[in-house]
Amino acid sequence: MVPLFISVYVLIFISSNIIYVSGTCSDDSLYLIRSTTSNLVVDASFPTISLQHFDGYTPQLWQFKHSRPGVYFIINNSTGKALDVAEDNVTLLLSKVDENSVKQQWFVNSNGRILNVGVNKNLDVRGAGFTVNNPIIVHPNNGHVAQEFVVKEKRTCN
Template structure:
Protein backbone atom coordinates (compact mmCIF):
# COMPACT_ATOMS: atom_id res chain seq x y z
CA UNK A 1 0.00 0.00 0.00
CA UNK A 2 1.44 3.37 -0.98
CA UNK A 3 1.32 6.32 1.35
CA UNK A 4 2.15 9.88 0.57
CA UNK A 5 4.56 11.71 2.74
CA UNK A 6 4.89 15.47 2.81
CA UNK A 7 8.64 15.95 3.03
CA UNK A 8 9.08 19.13 5.00
CA UNK A 9 11.67 21.73 5.79
CA UNK A 10 11.18 23.46 9.13
CA UNK A 11 12.67 26.90 9.70
CA UNK A 12 13.10 28.76 12.98
CA UNK A 13 10.33 31.17 11.95
CA UNK A 14 7.83 28.27 11.87
CA UNK A 15 7.67 28.46 8.09
CA UNK A 16 7.30 25.04 6.51
CA UNK A 17 8.08 24.12 2.91
CA UNK A 18 6.84 20.67 1.87
CA UNK A 19 7.65 18.50 -1.08
CA UNK A 20 5.36 15.51 -1.46
CA UNK A 21 6.82 12.07 -1.92
CA UNK A 22 5.44 8.59 -2.05
CA UNK A 23 6.82 5.54 -0.29
CA UNK A 24 5.53 1.98 -0.28
CA UNK A 25 5.20 0.44 3.18
CA UNK A 26 6.78 -2.82 2.07
CA UNK A 27 9.31 -1.42 -0.42
CA UNK A 28 13.04 -1.42 0.21
CA UNK A 29 15.24 1.59 -0.42
CA UNK A 30 18.92 2.45 -0.70
CA UNK A 31 20.20 5.69 0.78
CA UNK A 32 23.07 6.71 -1.44
CA UNK A 33 25.63 9.46 -0.99
CA UNK A 34 25.29 11.61 -4.10
CA UNK A 35 28.98 12.57 -4.51
CA UNK A 36 30.46 9.15 -3.71
CA UNK A 37 27.85 6.59 -4.79
CA UNK A 38 28.45 4.78 -1.46
CA UNK A 39 25.35 3.63 0.46
CA UNK A 40 24.30 3.56 4.11
CA UNK A 41 25.13 0.20 5.66
CA UNK A 42 23.66 -1.02 8.96
CA UNK A 43 25.88 -4.09 9.41
CA UNK A 44 27.24 -2.77 12.71
CA UNK A 45 25.80 -0.68 15.53
CA UNK A 46 27.40 2.37 13.93
CA UNK A 47 25.95 3.03 10.50
CA UNK A 48 28.67 3.54 7.90
CA UNK A 49 29.17 4.14 4.20
CA UNK A 50 29.90 1.08 2.04
CA UNK A 51 30.04 0.04 -1.60
CA UNK A 52 26.67 -1.31 -2.74
CA UNK A 53 26.61 -5.10 -2.62
CA UNK A 54 22.85 -5.65 -2.29
CA UNK A 55 22.98 -7.25 1.16
CA UNK A 56 20.10 -6.67 3.57
CA UNK A 57 22.01 -4.29 5.89
CA UNK A 58 22.12 -1.78 3.00
CA UNK A 59 18.36 -1.85 2.44
CA UNK A 60 15.98 0.39 4.38
CA UNK A 61 12.24 0.77 4.82
CA UNK A 62 10.52 4.09 5.47
CA UNK A 63 7.75 4.03 8.09
CA UNK A 64 5.41 6.86 9.06
CA UNK A 65 6.73 8.94 11.92
CA UNK A 66 5.03 10.58 14.88
CA UNK A 67 3.77 13.54 12.83
CA UNK A 68 3.00 14.20 9.18
CA UNK A 69 6.23 14.75 7.26
CA UNK A 70 8.34 12.66 9.63
CA UNK A 71 9.43 9.10 9.09
CA UNK A 72 11.42 6.35 10.74
CA UNK A 73 14.13 4.67 8.67
CA UNK A 74 14.23 0.93 9.48
CA UNK A 75 17.11 -1.36 8.54
CA UNK A 76 15.92 -4.39 6.56
CA UNK A 77 18.44 -6.75 8.16
CA UNK A 78 18.24 -5.87 11.85
CA UNK A 79 14.85 -4.15 12.18
CA UNK A 80 16.67 -1.37 14.03
CA UNK A 81 16.20 2.27 13.09
CA UNK A 82 18.47 5.20 12.28
CA UNK A 83 19.00 6.99 15.56
CA UNK A 84 21.22 9.73 16.96
CA UNK A 85 23.36 8.91 19.99
CA UNK A 86 23.05 10.89 23.20
CA UNK A 87 26.04 13.06 22.22
CA UNK A 88 24.06 14.10 19.11
CA UNK A 89 26.83 13.10 16.75
CA UNK A 90 27.05 9.44 15.78
CA UNK A 91 24.16 7.86 13.89
CA UNK A 92 23.39 4.43 15.35
CA UNK A 93 21.03 1.59 14.46
CA UNK A 94 18.90 0.99 17.56
CA UNK A 95 15.56 -0.53 18.42
CA UNK A 96 12.61 1.78 17.79
CA UNK A 97 11.72 3.77 20.91
CA UNK A 98 9.51 6.53 19.48
CA UNK A 99 11.77 9.47 20.29
CA UNK A 100 12.32 12.39 17.91
CA UNK A 101 15.98 11.35 17.57
CA UNK A 102 14.65 8.44 15.51
CA UNK A 103 12.45 10.66 13.34
CA UNK A 104 13.71 12.14 10.07
CA UNK A 105 12.47 14.34 7.27
CA UNK A 106 13.82 14.85 3.79
CA UNK A 107 14.84 18.40 2.95
CA UNK A 108 13.80 19.44 -0.56
CA UNK A 109 17.47 19.54 -1.63
CA UNK A 110 18.09 15.86 -0.81
CA UNK A 111 19.35 16.19 2.74
CA UNK A 112 18.10 13.97 5.55
CA UNK A 113 17.38 16.00 8.68
CA UNK A 114 16.99 14.57 12.17
CA UNK A 115 13.75 15.90 13.68
CA UNK A 116 15.04 15.69 17.26
CA UNK A 117 17.98 18.05 16.87
CA UNK A 118 17.60 19.58 13.42
CA UNK A 119 21.02 18.44 12.21
CA UNK A 120 21.70 16.75 8.88
CA UNK A 121 22.99 13.29 8.15
CA UNK A 122 26.64 13.77 7.20
CA UNK A 123 29.60 11.67 6.07
CA UNK A 124 32.17 12.24 8.83
CA UNK A 125 34.93 14.59 7.74
CA UNK A 126 33.63 14.55 4.17
CA UNK A 127 35.75 11.43 3.61
CA UNK A 128 34.00 9.27 1.04
CA UNK A 129 35.64 5.94 1.84
CA UNK A 130 34.03 2.61 2.61
CA UNK A 131 33.66 2.11 6.36
CA UNK A 132 33.54 5.79 7.24
CA UNK A 133 30.82 6.31 9.87
CA UNK A 134 27.97 8.77 9.61
CA UNK A 135 27.34 11.68 11.93
CA UNK A 136 24.80 14.47 12.21
CA UNK A 137 26.06 18.00 11.66
CA UNK A 138 24.59 21.48 11.15
CA UNK A 139 23.95 22.34 7.51
CA UNK A 140 27.26 23.37 5.96
CA UNK A 141 26.38 23.10 2.27
CA UNK A 142 28.90 20.34 1.63
CA UNK A 143 28.41 17.27 -0.53
CA UNK A 144 28.93 15.15 2.59
CA UNK A 145 25.28 15.95 3.41
CA UNK A 146 23.81 15.09 -0.01
CA UNK A 147 21.90 11.81 -0.25
CA UNK A 148 19.39 10.30 -2.63
CA UNK A 149 16.75 7.73 -1.64
CA UNK A 150 15.94 5.19 -4.36
CA UNK A 151 13.74 2.14 -4.38
CA UNK A 152 15.85 -1.03 -4.63
CA UNK A 153 14.51 -2.09 -8.03
CA UNK A 154 15.69 1.18 -9.61
CA UNK A 155 19.03 1.52 -7.82
CA UNK A 156 21.47 -0.46 -9.87
CA UNK A 157 25.09 -0.41 -8.88
Protein backbone atom coordinates in the same frame (compact mmCIF):
# COMPACT_ATOMS: atom_id res chain seq x y z
CA MET B 1 6.83 20.07 -6.15
CA VAL B 2 10.18 18.55 -7.10
CA PRO B 3 10.46 14.86 -8.14
CA LEU B 4 12.79 12.97 -5.80
CA PHE B 5 12.98 9.78 -7.82
CA ILE B 6 10.96 7.78 -10.29
CA SER B 7 10.50 4.03 -10.54
CA VAL B 8 8.19 1.98 -12.72
CA TYR B 9 5.28 2.29 -10.30
CA VAL B 10 6.14 5.06 -7.87
CA LEU B 11 6.78 8.75 -7.99
CA ILE B 12 7.79 10.57 -4.85
CA PHE B 13 7.48 14.35 -4.66
CA ILE B 14 8.70 16.60 -1.91
CA SER B 15 7.10 19.94 -1.18
CA SER B 16 7.61 21.86 2.06
CA ASN B 17 9.49 18.89 3.56
CA ILE B 18 6.53 16.56 2.99
CA ILE B 19 6.99 13.41 0.91
CA TYR B 20 4.07 12.52 -1.31
CA VAL B 21 3.95 8.98 -2.64
CA SER B 22 1.83 7.98 -5.60
CA GLY B 23 1.64 4.47 -7.00
CA THR B 24 1.27 1.06 -5.46
CA CYS B 25 4.16 0.95 -2.96
CA SER B 26 3.47 0.31 0.69
CA ASP B 27 5.47 1.13 3.80
CA ASP B 28 7.23 -2.20 3.16
CA SER B 29 9.16 -0.84 0.15
CA LEU B 30 12.92 -0.97 0.52
CA TYR B 31 15.29 1.90 -0.22
CA LEU B 32 18.99 2.64 -0.51
CA ILE B 33 20.42 5.83 0.96
CA ARG B 34 23.22 6.79 -1.43
CA SER B 35 25.83 9.55 -1.08
CA THR B 36 25.50 11.84 -4.10
CA THR B 37 29.26 12.43 -4.16
CA SER B 38 30.70 8.93 -3.77
CA ASN B 39 27.75 6.75 -4.91
CA LEU B 40 28.48 4.61 -1.85
CA VAL B 41 25.47 3.57 0.24
CA VAL B 42 24.65 3.88 3.92
CA ASP B 43 25.29 0.49 5.51
CA ALA B 44 24.55 -0.84 9.01
CA SER B 45 26.62 -4.05 8.93
CA PHE B 46 29.66 -2.68 10.78
CA PRO B 47 29.86 -1.44 14.36
CA THR B 48 29.21 2.06 13.00
CA ILE B 49 26.76 3.23 10.36
CA SER B 50 29.11 3.78 7.42
CA LEU B 51 29.55 4.11 3.66
CA GLN B 52 29.96 0.88 1.68
CA HIS B 53 29.90 -0.30 -1.92
CA PHE B 54 26.41 -1.48 -2.84
CA ASP B 55 26.16 -5.26 -2.55
CA GLY B 56 22.41 -5.65 -2.10
CA TYR B 57 22.58 -7.20 1.37
CA THR B 58 19.91 -6.24 3.87
CA PRO B 59 22.08 -3.98 6.10
CA GLN B 60 22.06 -1.55 3.15
CA LEU B 61 18.28 -1.56 2.74
CA TRP B 62 15.95 0.74 4.65
CA GLN B 63 12.21 1.24 5.11
CA PHE B 64 10.71 4.68 5.59
CA LYS B 65 7.80 4.36 8.03
CA HIS B 66 5.49 7.35 8.48
CA SER B 67 5.66 9.03 11.86
CA ARG B 68 3.61 12.12 10.99
CA PRO B 69 3.22 14.24 7.81
CA GLY B 70 6.67 14.67 6.26
CA VAL B 71 8.46 12.79 9.06
CA TYR B 72 9.70 9.20 8.93
CA PHE B 73 11.34 6.50 10.98
CA ILE B 74 14.19 5.05 8.92
CA ILE B 75 14.21 1.32 9.69
CA ASN B 76 17.12 -0.96 8.78
CA ASN B 77 15.86 -4.01 6.91
CA SER B 78 18.43 -6.34 8.46
CA THR B 79 17.79 -5.49 12.11
CA GLY B 80 14.29 -4.00 12.14
CA LYS B 81 15.75 -1.18 14.24
CA ALA B 82 15.43 2.56 13.69
CA LEU B 83 18.20 4.94 12.70
CA ASP B 84 18.78 6.89 15.91
CA VAL B 85 21.08 9.62 17.24
CA ALA B 86 23.21 8.68 20.27
CA GLU B 87 23.43 10.73 23.47
CA ASP B 88 26.45 12.65 22.10
CA ASN B 89 24.10 14.12 19.44
CA VAL B 90 26.61 13.20 16.70
CA THR B 91 26.94 9.41 16.44
CA LEU B 92 24.35 7.27 14.70
CA LEU B 93 23.16 3.94 16.02
CA LEU B 94 20.30 1.52 15.53
CA SER B 95 17.71 1.26 18.31
CA LYS B 96 14.42 -0.47 18.94
CA VAL B 97 11.71 1.69 17.38
CA ASP B 98 10.38 4.18 19.93
CA GLU B 99 7.51 6.18 18.48
CA ASN B 100 8.04 8.84 21.15
CA SER B 101 11.72 9.41 20.33
CA VAL B 102 12.28 12.48 18.15
CA LYS B 103 15.90 11.35 17.68
CA GLN B 104 14.52 8.51 15.53
CA GLN B 105 12.45 10.81 13.31
CA TRP B 106 13.71 12.26 10.04
CA PHE B 107 12.72 14.79 7.36
CA VAL B 108 13.84 14.01 3.80
CA ASN B 109 14.36 17.38 2.15
CA SER B 110 14.21 18.15 -1.58
CA ASN B 111 17.83 19.40 -1.47
CA GLY B 112 19.15 15.91 -0.67
CA ARG B 113 19.45 16.56 3.06
CA ILE B 114 18.07 14.07 5.61
CA LEU B 115 17.38 16.04 8.79
CA ASN B 116 16.98 14.55 12.26
CA VAL B 117 13.98 16.11 14.03
CA GLY B 118 15.37 15.68 17.56
CA VAL B 119 18.76 17.36 17.13
CA ASN B 120 18.06 19.46 14.01
CA LYS B 121 21.14 18.07 12.25
CA ASN B 122 21.65 16.44 8.85
CA LEU B 123 23.06 13.05 7.96
CA ASP B 124 26.70 13.75 7.11
CA VAL B 125 29.71 11.81 5.85
CA ARG B 126 32.23 12.39 8.66
CA GLY B 127 35.11 14.60 7.59
CA ALA B 128 33.77 14.58 4.02
CA GLY B 129 35.74 11.35 3.56
CA PHE B 130 34.00 9.60 0.71
CA THR B 131 35.67 6.23 1.15
CA VAL B 132 34.46 2.78 2.18
CA ASN B 133 33.95 2.40 5.96
CA ASN B 134 33.79 6.16 6.54
CA PRO B 135 31.20 6.76 9.30
CA ILE B 136 27.90 8.55 8.80
CA ILE B 137 27.10 11.03 11.58
CA VAL B 138 24.74 13.96 12.10
CA HIS B 139 26.10 17.49 11.78
CA PRO B 140 24.60 21.00 11.62
CA ASN B 141 23.63 22.09 8.12
CA ASN B 142 26.71 23.51 6.38
CA GLY B 143 25.71 23.26 2.72
CA HIS B 144 28.51 20.77 2.00
CA VAL B 145 28.04 17.86 -0.41
CA ALA B 146 28.89 15.52 2.49
CA GLN B 147 25.27 16.09 3.55
CA GLU B 148 23.66 15.24 0.21
CA PHE B 149 22.02 11.85 -0.20
CA VAL B 150 19.60 10.26 -2.63
CA VAL B 151 16.90 7.90 -1.37
CA LYS B 152 16.37 5.36 -4.11
CA GLU B 153 13.95 2.47 -4.27
CA LYS B 154 15.57 -0.94 -4.31
CA ARG B 155 12.61 -3.31 -4.73
CA THR B 156 9.90 -2.94 -7.34
CA CYS B 157 6.51 -2.31 -5.81
CA ASN B 158 3.67 -4.73 -6.50
